[in-house]
Each structure stands twice: as C-alpha cells, then as structure tokens.
Amino acid sequence: MTRLNEGMSYKKYMDLYTVSYNYCTSSRMNSGGINETLGVSGSAGRSGANLMGADLYKHLKEYFIEHLKGVRAEAADLSDEPLLRYYTREWDRYTTGASYVNRLFTYLNRHWVKREKDEGRKNVYVVYILALVMWKEHFYTALQQPPASGGNKLTAAVLKLIEKQRNGETIETDLVKKVIDSFVALGLDENDTNRQNLDVYRQAFESPFLSATDSFYSAESEQYLAANSVTEYMKKSESRLGEEESRVDLYLHASTRKGLVSKCEEVLVKNHAEIMQEEFQRLLDQEQEPDLHRMYLLLSRIPNGLDPLRERFEQHVKKAGLDSVERAVGAAAAAPADGDAKGAAAEKKESAVEPKAYVDSLLAVHKKNSELVGKAFRGDQGFVASLDRACREYVNRNKACSSPxxxxxxxxxxxxxxxxxxxxxxxxxxxxxxxxxxxxxxxxxxxxxxxxxxxxxxxxxxxxxxxxxxxxxxxxxxxxxxxxxxxxxxxxxxxxxxxxxxxxxxxxxxxxxxxxxxxxSELSIDFQCLVLGTSSWPLAAPTAKLNLPAELLKTKDRFEHYYMNKHSGRKLTWLWQHSRNECVESGSSLSQASALARACCSRPHRRLRTLYTPQKYFFVTSTHQACILLQFNSSGDSLSLKDIETGTGLPDETLKPILANFLKQRVLELKDGMYELNLGFKSKKIRVPLNVPIKAEQKQESADVMKHVDEDRKILIQATIVRIMKSRKTLKHQQLIAETIDQLKARFQPRVPDIKKQIDVLLDKEYLEREEGSRDNYRYLA
Incomplete structure (x- = not known):
C-alpha cells in the first residue's frame, strides 16, 4: 500500500479501489484453508466473499499497528511543546490517510463490516473507526502512560501551554485545539460508534485541567489580594473569568464551559466573597457605581452571594433616609425668626418640618438609591425588595413622625x-x-x-x-x-x-x-351655596349656634325656600365654619353692600364674600368673623366681649381665638376691656385676608381626623373578621388574627390588641361564638 508521505494520483486511487472490490468479492480460495489461516470457526452459511473480507480486514488492522509502532518510537524522547507539535502533525497525517483508506474500502464497509455488525460481532468497525481504535490502543495509550515525574505526558504538555497563556505569553492555540479535538475523536462508544463518547476527553484532559485551574487561580488570587485593593482584585477576577469563557470558545470542548466557569467562580469569587462583601459598604458610602456593578456581577455568580449585600444595602438606605429627614427637621427648627417671620418659624418648630421639605427629603433618598439599583444592580428584584423595605421603614418611622x-x-x-x-x-x-x-x-x-x-x-x-x-x-x-x-x-x-x-x-x-x-335692590348680596352629600364629604356639623346678621339672614331664607321646593323632605345643615365672606371697611363701619356667600347644605357649607367700595380695604373673612365685625355696624365702634357673645351667639372658645387674631392684625384694639374698631387701620394690601388658620383649630382638625380614622378602623376590622368567618365557618384564634392582618395591611397595619377587642365585640353581638370545649376556636353564626 502507498505510504502516508507519498501522493496518490486519481488513477492509482481507482486501481486500488478496484483491487479491494475484486478481493472482497473473490470466492476462489478454499473456505477451510482460510478458516484455519484466520482462526475462524467454519460455518456452512458463510461464503468465500465473506472470508475474503475478514482476511482483508485483518491485514488492514496489522498495517495500522505496524505504522503506529514507528510513530510511537519517534515520540518516545519528546515532551512539552515539541511533543505537541509532533503529535498534532502525525494526527493530521494519520486521520487524513485513514479517511482515504476508508473510502478505498467502501465496499468492505458497506457489505462485510455491516454484515458482521448486524450479526452481533464485537470489535468490528468501519475502516476509519478501526484506524482511530488502533491509534488509541497502540499510540495514545502508550504516550499517556505516566512518566517518572508524574502526570500524563501529553496532557502535561497541553496544561503547560495553557499555563503559559494564562501568564500572558503567546502560544500556538492550534496545537492545544488539535490535541483536544483528538481526545474528543478518540471517545468511541463500543456499542454505537456513531454516538460521541467524551470519556477519553474528560479523563485525559478535563479533570486534570480543572484541577490545574484550581491550583493556578488559588495561588494567583491570594498573591494579588495581598498586593492590591479589593476593587483592583474584582477587576482582575472579572478579566480572568472573561478569559476562561473565551478559552472555551477558542479551543476547549463546549461541555467544559460549565465546569470551568464553576471552578473559576469558586476559586476567584466564592473563596474571597467575604472580603468583597466587607468592601460593599465603603463603595456605597463613596457612591462608586462601576465598582458596585462589578461586585454585583461577581457575587451574583455564587449561591447566596448577594444576600449580605442586600441586607447591607437595606440598612444603608434606611440610615440615609433617616438622616435626610433629620436634616430637614433640623433646617426647619433652625429657620430664622426675625420680624414677621417669628410666627412662621414658631409654627415650623412646632411641626418640626414642613410638608414639602419632608417629602423632598424622602424622595431624594429613594430616587438616588432607585437609580443605583437600576444601574449598578441591574434592577435585581432582591435589591428592589431591600429598597422597598428600607423606604417603608424610614417613611413611617423617622424623627419627624411624632406618631405613626x-x-x-x-x-x-x-x-x-x-x-x-x-x-x-x-x-x-x-x-x-x-x-x-x-x-x-x-x-x-x-x-x-x-x-x-x-x-x-x-x-x-x-x-x-x-x-x-x-x-x-x-x-x-x-x-x-x-x-x-x-x-x-x-x-x-x-x-x-x-x-x-x-x-x-x-x-x-x-x-x-x-x-x-x-x-x-333686594338682591344686594351675590350669593352661592354648595349642597353637599353628607355621606361623601368629610365635613362635620357646627357645634355652636350662630346668630346671622340681618344682612345675611334674608338671602339664607330665600335659598332654603328655593331648595325645599326643588327637593322636599331633605334637611339642610348650614356649615358656617366653612363659609367665606368679603367685607369692606367704610369709615367707622363695615359695609355689606354686596356679598358673595358660599354655603354648604345637607351638611352644607357656606362661603360669603362682600364686594366693597374700591377706595377702602376689603377684608376676606370667615362667616364667624363677618358676624363679629358686622356687630359694629349696629352697636357702635366699641363692644365688650359679652356684647359680641350675645350678638353672635358664639361661645367663648370660638370667639376668643378670632378676637385674638383681629387684635394681632390690628383690625380691633382692646382698650379697658372693650373691643374697638381701629379707625386708623393701615395695610400694604387692599384686599386683606383675615381668615388665616388658627393653630389650635389646625391641631383640633388633626385630632378629629384621627378620631374618625379610629372609628372607621374598628368598623373595618369587624367587617373583615365577619367576612373571613363567613367563608371559613370555623377558625382558630391565631389563624383569624393572621388572616385579618393580611387582608387589612393594604390599608393600614392593624394591631393585634385592636383585633382582639373587635373579636370580643362580635362575640357580644353574637356574630361569632366560641366552640364548646375550646376557647381557641371560633364559629360563625349566620
């Protein structure tokens, strides 16, 4: 046969193909003689052609073995890179030659080899696979015998070359790729040669390669951390992980990717995760977004690697939020209180912080950290949850919140x-x-x-x-x-x-x-009234009776008559405390020449505005204020507290804050216990607002709101308990409380003692009962 280092013409190729075909189909030889020669048991069913195929297959096998003896002898003294060069060169030549031989013996493969395999004979392969089996048995196995220095000779050479590349040296990656490809090709499945078997690749290369990777990066990471900062180490680790993933694409088998990446993550990240996690707080404080992003990507590679970061991030955001609110409170408390600003400053100090400053301080922290989560942590749901928990904590419990x-x-x-x-x-x-x-x-x-x-x-x-x-x-x-x-x-x-x-x-x-x-002439007051539904509007009926001046009483009566004609059977309640008016100061009296009153009915509400002469001051007042001021039209420029109380019908607790406001704004003067109109009143404004909110009223308003909230909560808790019990029929005490909290937490955070009180109320109302023999179980009563 032609030697591998010689060329082959097309004619010679066809001649050889014809010889092999003729030889395989020849039946001239005696079956018994051939059987004795090949050591094959005689069989009445086997033809001469079959025996000739067996003879040819045997000679091919011997030819491959003889060739490989020479190849093995030349490789005996080689090692490292020369060995790889020799191995890859011979592998290329051998597999190329085996491919040609395989085609020359197409007939042998198609008939004799197929028939033998169909009959279940072992160790019979198509010619190309036979060549690989011979390479594996008579060259590769001998080459991989552990030398005295330890380790497989061929694998050791490959690992040394890869280590050189890791150390920054330039190598011939084709050498590595061809050797690894040969390991993959030599993985032959004895039962199905068409199926790839990676046992040779994994045993000869992957296992020692991963072990070498562990040793290399363990040593390097320790040395690098000792000489560099954590942030520099993260950059190095990120670079190394990228290199290893590229290495898979460059010359490793794809199946190695998972094991290699996992090994690198363990050595480079997991083994040093605690050091990186300790660095996290400093990076947060210094707002080093790129480094935070790099740390996130590295620690996200290992199980539970991000959990400590999420906990620290939550505490960081919570502290930042509390500090932000504290600064806002401090700024409000330290506001200057000179001149006209004293009242406002005192009010700020009282409430600790104004709403805009408060909300801005909350939003600033949320916005900053929300952007950080989006950019540095890629919107990770764990960090989003940490941000939400922290925000919920500092929004509801901070220095400005004297109460929940x-x-x-x-x-x-x-x-x-x-x-x-x-x-x-x-x-x-x-x-x-x-x-x-x-x-x-x-x-x-x-x-x-x-x-x-x-x-x-x-x-x-x-x-x-x-x-x-x-x-x-x-x-x-x-x-x-x-x-x-x-x-x-x-x-x-x-x-x-x-x-x-x-x-x-x-x-x-x-x-x-x-x-x-x-x-x-009869319609001197421009009047508007708002009729508001009692169930929808959060407005309470007045607690004090008010005597309306004659100037306003006529218009009120006209409206009531008109409304009752439109809607019979309804009741109007006038909410004078919500009304507004405009009055004009005219010499020694207050005129109501024209007034716009807006009143609320049904739980009404009233607002009054008096249009005045343009050359005088216009006072914007509440109806209570207007009724007090209009007393001076009929009773002179000086009135006692008793006179004002009798004329308006308002109690002292309502009158005194209003009169104090008039004195403060110099509309009235207090002389010898009498309230007198300030005829020399001056203001930079033509339209003077007198109905400014009184601090005591604002505090009372807040208290009233909370009182209504408490009442609504009691009803809502009861309704929720009844709804749960109606669907469940029977339930244990702790389960009922847990389900009630779960259903109400979207509206407010119910306290367990409050839920227990409402359970007792429902027991008294006979919506529920305790089961006999168990005080811990409740039953719903339809």
Whole structure:
C-alpha cells in the first residue's frame, strides 16, 4: 500500500479501489484453508466473499499497528511543546490517510463490516473507526502512560501551554485545539460508534485541567489580594473569568464551559466573597457605581452571594433616609425668626418640618438609591425588595413622625400644596411629575387610611373654597390613588366632584329665579351655596349656634325656600365654619353692600364674600368673623366681649381665638376691656385676608381626623373578621388574627390588641361564638 508521505494520483486511487472490490468479492480460495489461516470457526452459511473480507480486514488492522509502532518510537524522547507539535502533525497525517483508506474500502464497509455488525460481532468497525481504535490502543495509550515525574505526558504538555497563556505569553492555540479535538475523536462508544463518547476527553484532559485551574487561580488570587485593593482584585477576577469563557470558545470542548466557569467562580469569587462583601459598604458610602456593578456581577455568580449585600444595602438606605429627614427637621427648627417671620418659624418648630421639605427629603433618598439599583444592580428584584423595605421603614418611622400617623398627614399636606392655585409649578408636566413623586412616597405609607382621611379633608377645602389649581390635576391624582388602592378607596372623592358639578347648575338656577322674583335692590348680596352629600364629604356639623346678621339672614331664607321646593323632605345643615365672606371697611363701619356667600347644605357649607367700595380695604373673612365685625355696624365702634357673645351667639372658645387674631392684625384694639374698631387701620394690601388658620383649630382638625380614622378602623376590622368567618365557618384564634392582618395591611397595619377587642365585640353581638370545649376556636353564626 502507498505510504502516508507519498501522493496518490486519481488513477492509482481507482486501481486500488478496484483491487479491494475484486478481493472482497473473490470466492476462489478454499473456505477451510482460510478458516484455519484466520482462526475462524467454519460455518456452512458463510461464503468465500465473506472470508475474503475478514482476511482483508485483518491485514488492514496489522498495517495500522505496524505504522503506529514507528510513530510511537519517534515520540518516545519528546515532551512539552515539541511533543505537541509532533503529535498534532502525525494526527493530521494519520486521520487524513485513514479517511482515504476508508473510502478505498467502501465496499468492505458497506457489505462485510455491516454484515458482521448486524450479526452481533464485537470489535468490528468501519475502516476509519478501526484506524482511530488502533491509534488509541497502540499510540495514545502508550504516550499517556505516566512518566517518572508524574502526570500524563501529553496532557502535561497541553496544561503547560495553557499555563503559559494564562501568564500572558503567546502560544500556538492550534496545537492545544488539535490535541483536544483528538481526545474528543478518540471517545468511541463500543456499542454505537456513531454516538460521541467524551470519556477519553474528560479523563485525559478535563479533570486534570480543572484541577490545574484550581491550583493556578488559588495561588494567583491570594498573591494579588495581598498586593492590591479589593476593587483592583474584582477587576482582575472579572478579566480572568472573561478569559476562561473565551478559552472555551477558542479551543476547549463546549461541555467544559460549565465546569470551568464553576471552578473559576469558586476559586476567584466564592473563596474571597467575604472580603468583597466587607468592601460593599465603603463603595456605597463613596457612591462608586462601576465598582458596585462589578461586585454585583461577581457575587451574583455564587449561591447566596448577594444576600449580605442586600441586607447591607437595606440598612444603608434606611440610615440615609433617616438622616435626610433629620436634616430637614433640623433646617426647619433652625429657620430664622426675625420680624414677621417669628410666627412662621414658631409654627415650623412646632411641626418640626414642613410638608414639602419632608417629602423632598424622602424622595431624594429613594430616587438616588432607585437609580443605583437600576444601574449598578441591574434592577435585581432582591435589591428592589431591600429598597422597598428600607423606604417603608424610614417613611413611617423617622424623627419627624411624632406618631405613626404623621407621615401620611404630611404627605397629604404636600399633595394639597401641589394641587392649590398657589402652587408655583405652572406646567402641567411639572404637576404631573410631582404627583407621580407623591405616589412614590404613598406606596410606602403603611396607614393609607390616614392619608385618605386627610386628603379627603383637604380636597373638600380646595373644592369649597375654589382654590384647586386644575380639575385635570385633581382627576389625575384620584386616578393614581384608584390604581394603587382600588375603586372603594376613591369612591367618595369622585362623588365630591359630582356634587360640585351639580351645584354649578343649581346655583345658576337659583340666581335666575331670584332675578325673576326680586328687584335688584333686594338682591344686594351675590350669593352661592354648595349642597353637599353628607355621606361623601368629610365635613362635620357646627357645634355652636350662630346668630346671622340681618344682612345675611334674608338671602339664607330665600335659598332654603328655593331648595325645599326643588327637593322636599331633605334637611339642610348650614356649615358656617366653612363659609367665606368679603367685607369692606367704610369709615367707622363695615359695609355689606354686596356679598358673595358660599354655603354648604345637607351638611352644607357656606362661603360669603362682600364686594366693597374700591377706595377702602376689603377684608376676606370667615362667616364667624363677618358676624363679629358686622356687630359694629349696629352697636357702635366699641363692644365688650359679652356684647359680641350675645350678638353672635358664639361661645367663648370660638370667639376668643378670632378676637385674638383681629387684635394681632390690628383690625380691633382692646382698650379697658372693650373691643374697638381701629379707625386708623393701615395695610400694604387692599384686599386683606383675615381668615388665616388658627393653630389650635389646625391641631383640633388633626385630632378629629384621627378620631374618625379610629372609628372607621374598628368598623373595618369587624367587617373583615365577619367576612373571613363567613367563608371559613370555623377558625382558630391565631389563624383569624393572621388572616385579618393580611387582608387589612393594604390599608393600614392593624394591631393585634385592636383585633382582639373587635373579636370580643362580635362575640357580644353574637356574630361569632366560641366552640364548646375550646376557647381557641371560633364559629360563625349566620
């Protein structure tokens, strides 16, 4: 046969193919003789052609063995890179020659080899596979025998070359790839040669390679950490991991990727995770986003590697939030209190922090850390959860929150400031963004029912005083609350807007009716009234009776007559404490030449405004203030407290704060126990607002809101317990409490003692009963 280092012409190739074909199909030889020669048992069913095929197969096998003896002899003294060069060269030549031989003996493969394999004979292969088996048995196995120095000769040479590359030296990667490809090719499945078997590759290369990888990176990481910072080590580790993944693509088998990456992660990351985790806080404090991102990527490779980071991040955000609020509180307390600012400064100090400063301090921390989670931690859900827990903690429990209900109250006041006409944000986009920021904080508020009460109260004030900046903005905010908490949460707020629309039409009808039935001289007061549904509006009936001046009483009676004709059987309750008026100071008296009163009925509400002569001061007052001032029209310029009390019908606790406000604003003067009009009153403003909120009233308002919240909570807890028991019929005490908390936590965080009290109430009302023989089980009574 042709030697491997010689060429072969097409004619010679065809001649050899023809010889092999003729030889395989020849039957001239005696079957017995051939059987004796080949050592094969005689068989009546086997033809001469079959025996000739066996003879040819045997000679091919001997030819491969003879060739490999010479190859093995030349490799005996070689090692390291020369050995690899020799091995890859001979492998290329051998597999190329085996491919040609395989095609020369196509007929042998197609008939004799196939027949032998079909009959279940072992150790019979197609010619190409036979060549690989011979390479494995007579060259590879001998080459891989452990030398005296230890380790397989061929594998050791490959590992040395890879180590050189890891140390930064340039190597011939083709040498490594070809050797590894030969390991893969030599993985032959005895039962199915068409199926790849990686046993040779794993035993000869993968296992020692992973072991060498462990040793190399263990030593390198220890040395590098001893001489460099943790951040530099992370860069090095990131680079090494990238190199190893590229190495798989360059010359390793794809199946090694998982084991190699896992080994590198263990050695480079897991073994030094604690050091990196300790560095995390410093990186957070110094806001080193790239390094934080690098640490996240590295530690995310190992099980539970990010858990300590998430815990530290949560504590970091919580501390940052508490510090931010403390700075806002400190700034408010340290505000200057000179001149006219003293009152405002005292008020700031009283409340510790104003709503805008408070909410801005919360948002600043959230925004900063939310961006960090998105960029450095790729929006990881674990870090998002840590951020949410931290925000919930510092939003609900901070230095500005003297009580658990303070945070929702301040947030409601902030939303109120955004939605008022006095808001400086003129652009719709600015208001919309500010409302979205409000909802960001709202998401973390635990007592959402407290926010609802305060927001509802402030919305009512904006609507009845016509101070809302925009109906679109109001609707947008209600829509956001509805999306967050559901329809029930905002149903009353939406009905308030419906009432306002109905009142526009109703007041237009009333004004038209009055113009038809009365002369202009009789209609000296421009009057508007808002009729508001008791169940929807958070407005309480007045506790004190008010004697209306004659100037206002006629208009009130006309409206009541008109309303009762339209809606018989309804009851109107006038809410004078919510009304507003405008009066004109005219010499020694206060004129009501023209007044606009807006009153609320049904739980009404009244607002009065008097239009005055342009050359005088116009006082914007509440109805209580207007009634006091109008007493001076009929009783002179000086009145005693008793006179004012008798004339208005207001009690001392209502009168005294109002009179104190008049004295403070120098509308009245107190001389010898008498209240006198200040005829020399001067102001830089023509339109003077006198109805400024009184601090005591604001505090009382907050207390009233919380009182209503407590009452609503009791009812809600009872309703939740009944709903649970109705579906479950019987339930243990602890399970009932747990399910009640779970269902109510979206609205507020119920206390276990409060739930127990309501269970007792329901037991007394016979909605529930304790099962006989067990005080721990409850049964629902239909």
């Amino acid at each position: 209900n303070k945070s929702p109250e301040l947030l409601a006041k902030y939303a109120d400031s955004l939605l008022r006409k006095s808001n400086k944000a003129s652009e719709d986009a600015d208001i919309e963004q500010a409302l979205s920021d409000t909802m960001t904080v709202f998401k973390y508020i635990e007592d959402k029912d407290v926010f609802q009460k305060f927001y509802s109260k402030m919305l009512a004030n904006r609507l009845i005083k016509d101070t809302s900046a925009s109906e679109d903005a109001e609707s947008s905010m209600i829509g956001k609350l509805k999306d967050a908490c559901g329809f029930e949460y905002t149903s009353k707020l939406q009905r308030m807007f419906q009432d306002m629309q109905l009142n526009r039409d109703f007041n237009a009808g009333f004004k038209e009716k009055m113009q038809q039935t009365h002369d202009e």
